[in-house]
Amino acid sequence: MLSELLRASSSKPPNQLKKIHGLVLTTGFSVKNSLLTQMLENLVLVGDMCYARQVFDEMHKPRIFLWNTLFKGYVKNQLPFETVLLYKKMRDLGVRSDEFTYPFVVKAISEIGVLPCGFALHAHVMKNGFECLGIVATELVMMYMKFGELSSAKFLFESMQVRDLVAWNAFIAVCVQTGNSAMALEYYRRMCADAVQFDSFTVVSMLSACGQLGSLEIGKEIYDRARKEDIDCNVIVENAKLDMYLKCGSTEDARVLFDEMKQKNVVSWSTMIVGYAMNGDSKEALGLFAMMQKEGLRPNYVTFLGLLSACSHAGVVNEGKKYFNMMVQSNDKNCEPRKEHYACMxxxxxxxxxxxxxxxxxxxxxxxxxxxxxxxxxxxxxxxxxxxxxxxxxxxxxxxxxxxxxxxxxxxxxxxxxxxxxxxxxxxxxxxxxxxxKVAAYSSVEFGGKIHFFNRGDKSHPQSRAIYEKLEEILKKIRNLGYVPDTGSVFHDVETEEKESSLSHHSEKLAIAFGLINARAEHPIRVMKNLRTCDDCHVFAKFVSRLTSRDIIMRDKNRFHHFKNGVCSCRDFW
DNA sequence: ATAGGGTTAG
Known part of the structure; x- marks a missing residue:
């Protein structure tokens, strides 16, 4: 009877589960572990980890899979410290971990982010002979990537005896998540060369990578290939493509796709709104939100971040206050203003x-x-x-x-x-x-299926000579239009040394010159920069767009700059 | 019985 009650209670909210638990205790029966097991699983399912722990502690000599259930609950509910403490207790009690335990603990350690603990854990894994297990190895690889230990991660990944699709996907995904998108691309290419058939997970990560790199063409190519190979292009894939377009500054492509999408969710709408805001299209962002409300879709906290950043960009203070108040008054846990929203305000x-x-x-x-x-x-x-x-x-x-x-x-x-x-x-x-x-500044331009990187004063590019000649030529011409190099500005987050040294060879200037030489005349020149662009390069780009009648789309760390006929869409510089 | 991968923001 009781076990049936418990089984049926799996969908109940935590407080009802507690009542049932109380009932079980008052019956006076000796409470068997099997009942508590059911109870524990239910509590982990609803996420009441405090109570789950209480139930666990009542158990007499819990078997290893019960420990694992608790580990799973802690990890799922993002309680990495509890996970590690439990692991320590387990070891102190002399309970041996099994192959199911380690993935949880490794994940917890990589979330906490203490490298020495990661090494120690890896040693435990090896001592127990679990390193050759694909799942444990995959988690370890991800852990090293998150620690920024690229070479350890690569080494471990390479030495895996069996690399299945999930292992590849996990590795590529974690590359993108840690900002190593060029590496993700490299491994994607290797995956193709090894004839590993990719799936929609791979595509999503790669589209995200292309967004980060600003590689519109490569992104399109990957998506087209996915369609050809009949890979399921679900909402998540479409959302990722949407985001890729927006991160490449192509709001038009994004809008076409968005309007065509049969299935849209909050993420699709938020992606569009945030993307418009980033690209300086505040009106479209706010307009889209109005449409979203008409459709009766509930915004979430990301949607509001996009809205507030759109307002900030357009300089419409009252609109921004309106949206902020909307959040405060919504009584929706999903829309409570967080620190980021306050920062936006x-x-x-x-x-x-x-x-x-x-x-x-x-x-x-x-x-x-x-x-x-x-x-x-x-x-x-x-x-x-x-x-x-x-x-x-x-x-x-x-x-x-x-x-x-x-x-x-x-x-x-x-x-x-x-x-x-x-x-x-x-x-x-x-x-x-x-x-x-000090992070070194660099800019990149995609051309011919490759990403071309430039550092300040870089001479390593094969076309280096042509680039510098082009740059000289341009500088001369725009000086006649009134361009004056601005060496005095102190208000952006660049170092003094960087300012003093060859202003005219900043990476974005080299990248623009490279674009002018190579990109087709009808295409805009797309430049990505890892840091914020400086005042002088901003002015430079304006003049170049006027001189050459070419559109320049430059994405820096914060936002997009669309240069057209000597004007930029952003309000950060003047 | 219990384990690894994906989209928006920072």
């Missing part, structure tokens, strides 16, 4: 010059403001040259954002602009002490 207010209001907004917010929020205000202070507030915020941020290089650079630039060189020194020393990493 600060950005919106700050960008529009309402710095005081932005500051008050932060002071009044119910969540603890983080570096991202202060950073948004600091960026706005920099744009509006408000040194008083800027310094105040910089002072605050100096303490709370010790490890994010971009903020430190912004702070030191603010101090520099205010002439407070002792403060500049202090920040720089701190950066050096903390070893704040």
């Amino acid at each position: 600060v950005d919106l207010l700050g960008r529009s010059g309402l710095l005081e209001e932005a500051y008050e907004f932060i002071e009044k917010m119910p969540l603890e403001p983080d570096a991202g929020i202060w950073g948004a205000l600091l960026g706005a202070c920099a744009v509006h040259r408000d040194m008083n507030l800027g310094q105040k915020v910089a002072d605050l941020l100096v303490e709370t954002a010790p490890d994010i290089g971009a903020y430190q650079v912004l702070i030191s630039n603010i101090y520099a602009a205010a002439g407070k060189w002792d403060c500049v020194d202090k920040v720089r020393r701190k950066m050096r002490k903390l070893g704040t990493k």
Whole structure:
């Protein structure tokens, strides 16, 4: 009777499960593990891990699969620390893990992100002889990728005896997730060469990779191949393609696809809205949201992020406030404003010059403001040259954002602009002490099925000579149009050394010159940059678009710049 | 009985 009750309770909410559990206890029967097992599984299913743990602790000598059930629950509910603690307890009690245990624990460790623990765990896996198991090995490979240990991950992946489709997909997916999309492409090509038949999972990751790389042509090619090979192109695949188009700056293609899609979900709509916002098409973004509401679809927190960033971009403060209030009043757990939304609001207010209001907004917010929020205000202070507030915020941020290089650079630039060189020194020393990493700037252009990368002053490209000649020629011509190299700007997150050294050989300038030489005249020149573009390159691109009548689409770390006839769609520079 | 892969934001 009781076991039937429990079996039937699997879909019940946690509080009802607890009542049933209480009932079981009051019957006075000796509670058998089989009953508790059912109970535990139900609790893990509904995600009440606290209660699940209680039930587990009541059990007498639980068998290994019960431990595993609990591990599964912890991992599924994103409680990596509980997972690891449980693993430790298990070892202390002398219970041996089996091959089902390790995938959970490895996943937890990679989420926590402590490399030495990862190594130790790998050693345990090897000691128990589980390393040759595909599933465990796959998790380990993903763990190393997440730790940034590319060579360990590659080595382990290569040494797997059996690499099935899931192993390939997992590896490619984690490459994309960790920002190594060029590597994902490399392995995709190898997968094809090895004649491993890919599936829709592969396609989704690869479309995402192409979005990251700005490789419109390669992305289209992969999608077309998927259609030809009769791979199931479900909503997720279509969404990924949509995102790829938008990340390549091709809002037109995206819209055509979006309108054609038979099945659309919140992600499709949000992708479009966010994409329009990124591309500076705020009107379309807001219009799409109106359509979405008409269709009766519920937005989620990502949708609102897109909306707020669209408002910020268009400088429509009241619209932004309207959407923010909509979130607050919606009473929908999915739409509660998170820190990112507050950061968006600060950005919106700050960008529009309402710095005081932005500051008050932060002071009044119910969540603890983080570096991202202060950073948004600091960026706005920099744009509006408000040194008083800027310094105040910089002072605050100096303490709370010790490890994010971009903020430190912004702070030191603010101090520099205010002439407070002792403060500049202090920040720089701190950066050096903390070893704040300076990410090297690079730009890339897709051409001929390949991605061409350029560093500043790069001479490694085979067409290098032609590129520099083209650059010289262009610089000469646009000087006549009124271009003056801007060496004085201090307000973006680039290092001083970078500013001082050959401004005219910035990676995006080389990439644009490369595009001018190679890209077909009717196509826009698409340039991707890993960091933010500097003022001078921005002005440069405007002039080039005017001089050559070519459209330049440049994506930097934050947003798109569509240059057409000497004008850019963005409001970040003027 | 229990284990590995995919889309939007940062």
